[in-house]
Amino acid sequence: MANMSVDFLGMHFRNPVLPAAGPNVRDGESLRRAAEGGAGALLAKTVSVQAAPVPRTHMMKFGQQGMLNTELWTELTLEQWLDEEYAVGIAAAREHGIPFIASMGYTAEELREIGPKVAAIDGIDAVEVTIHYTGGAEKVEAGVIALREVIDLPIIAKLSPHYGDLGELAARLEPHVDAFTCINSFGPTLAIDIETAKPILGSQFGYGWISGEPLKPLALRCVFEVARRVSKPVMGVGGISTGRDLIEHFMAGASAVGICTAVMYEGHGVYGKIVREASEWLDEHGYSSIRDVQGLFLKNIGEGQEVVIETRMQPRVVEDLCIRCTACERVCMFDAITAPPGEIARVHEEKCFQCGLCLTVCPTGALVWPQGEGLGGH
Numbered sequence: 001m002a003n004m005s006v007d008f009l010g011m012h013f014r015n016p017v018l019p020a021a022g023p024n025v026r027d028g029e030s031l032r033r034a035a036e037g038g039a040g041a042l043l044a045k046t047v048s049v050q051a052a053p054v055p056r057t058h059m060m061k062f063g064q065q066g067m068l069n070t071e072l073w074t075e076l077t078l079e080q081w082l083d084e085e086y087a088v089g090i091a092a093a094r095e096h097g098i099p100f101i102a103s104m105g106y107t108a109e110e111l112r113e114i115g116p117k118v119a120a121i122d123g124i125d126a127v128e129v130t131i132h133y134t135g136g137a138e139k140v141e142a143g144v145i146a147l148r149e150v151i152d153l154p155i156i157a158k159l160s161p162h163y164g165d166l167g168e169l170a171a172r173l174e175p176h177v178d179a180f181t182c183i184n185s186f187g188p189t190l191a192i193d194i195e196t197a198k199p200i201l202g203s204q205f206g207y208g209w210i211s212g213e214p215l216k217p218l219a220l221r222c223v224f225e226v227a228r229r230v231s232k233p234v235m236g237v238g239g240i241s242t243g244r245d246l247i248e249h250f251m252a253g254a255s256a257v258g259i260c261t262a263v264m265y266e267g268h269g270v271y272g273k274i275v276r277e278a279s280e281w282l283d284e285h286g287y288s289s290i291r292d293v294q295g296l297f298l299k300n301i302g303e304g305q306e307v308v309i310e311t312r313m314q315p316r317v318v319e320d321l322c323i324r325c326t327a328c329e330r331v332c333m334f335d336a337i338t339a340p341p342g343e344i345a346r347v348h349e350e351k352c353f354q355c356g357l358c359l360t361v362c363p364t365g366a367l368v369w370p371q372g373e374g375l376g377g378h
């Protein structure tokens, strides 16, 4: 079985799958459940000087596995975390032999106040600082500098995609922090209840932040961008719910990953499930360790690839695999596939524009490029 343990900032994780800050780690008890669910280390909900004035309602399902939320940071007071919740979470971490990371935000003044109080808790191994509501890059930089001045623990800067070029931002913060988390949720976004023409979420205009499956491609791009620019480790967060998602984040450049939305849809056991699936994938592909796939994409494509603008090949149909579902004909906007009900699909090579879409909708992998590389099932 592939070795799933990783070292991150000198901490040893039994596996690279952590909770990302959210309601899944809203208190000590839910941190305990994350440890029992197989997380490789624990990371707690973000604290700030005040308990968050969380709007009701503040979460809604979006699409199959996505979510919009306007939860802000912890609804508990800093004192409650310092007096009770951290102790429960740290005890769970110690029972499972895994590290414990606290999360905090947002301004320089707040971090200067919170940092030493949290760092004084015995058993906290590192601190993640979230910049979600901090303000512009200057304020973010001032925040991490302030935190660096008041604590000795490793600092992980959690970046938010609404800051734009995260590679640029990471390079600016790199002298002051030890690692990066990419990314927080994206937004703000909007959903409307069309029966009432009012918001679904309870924030002022109903705005919320998107997470889960729809966030994954954006998260991967940001992980890649940051890993390309800086030499410090990156924790990949965004849309991870399967072992394949974990492998993808690692290939983009992540050295550990965080999970939030999938825990809410699938329960606290999802950490262990993701680890098992990734481990099986590694076994099947002849890798002995998760570390073997770390940065593979980055290595291949770090300088970009050749952009091809002529049709060089057309898909072919592996007849034994075609279940005659007609999906490929429906999606081909170039009329290059016929797949009438009950018949095996046929590609009309002269019309094919090599757009690639049919390969990604075929449910069985029956459409492949001439070299036999299938892209189905993604």
Ligand SMILES: Cc1cc2nc3c(=O)[nH]c(=O)nc-3n(C[C@H](O)[C@H](O)[C@H](O)COP(=O)(O)O)c2cc1C
Pocket (backbone or CB within 6 Å): 020, 021, 022, 023, 045, 046, 059, 067, 069, 070, 071, 072, 073, 074, 103, 130, 158, 183, 184, 185, 210, 211, 212, 213, 215, 237, 238, 239, 240, 258, 259, 260, 261, 262
């Ligand atoms: C309801 C909810 C609350 C969240 N609260 C926090 C938070 O307090 N601090 C933080 O840094 N990120 C917070 N996040 C962002 C997540 O940690 C994570 O970065 C984001 O959801 C993407 O990961 P996912 O697709 O696995 O959910 C929250 C996300 C959700 C959905």
Ligand code: SF4
Pocket (backbone or CB within 6 Å): 314, 315, 331, 332, 333, 334, 335, 336, 337, 347, 351, 352, 353, 354, 355, 356, 357, 358, 359
């Ligand atoms: S690659 Fe695009 S153009 Fe070619 S057959 Fe498939 S869907 Fe049609």
Ligand code: SF4
Pocket (backbone or CB within 6 Å): 317, 321, 322, 323, 324, 325, 326, 327, 328, 329, 339, 344, 345, 361, 362, 363, 364, 365, 366, 367
């Ligand atoms: S999508 Fe795949 S399985 Fe369905 S008809 Fe086309 S080739 Fe056959």
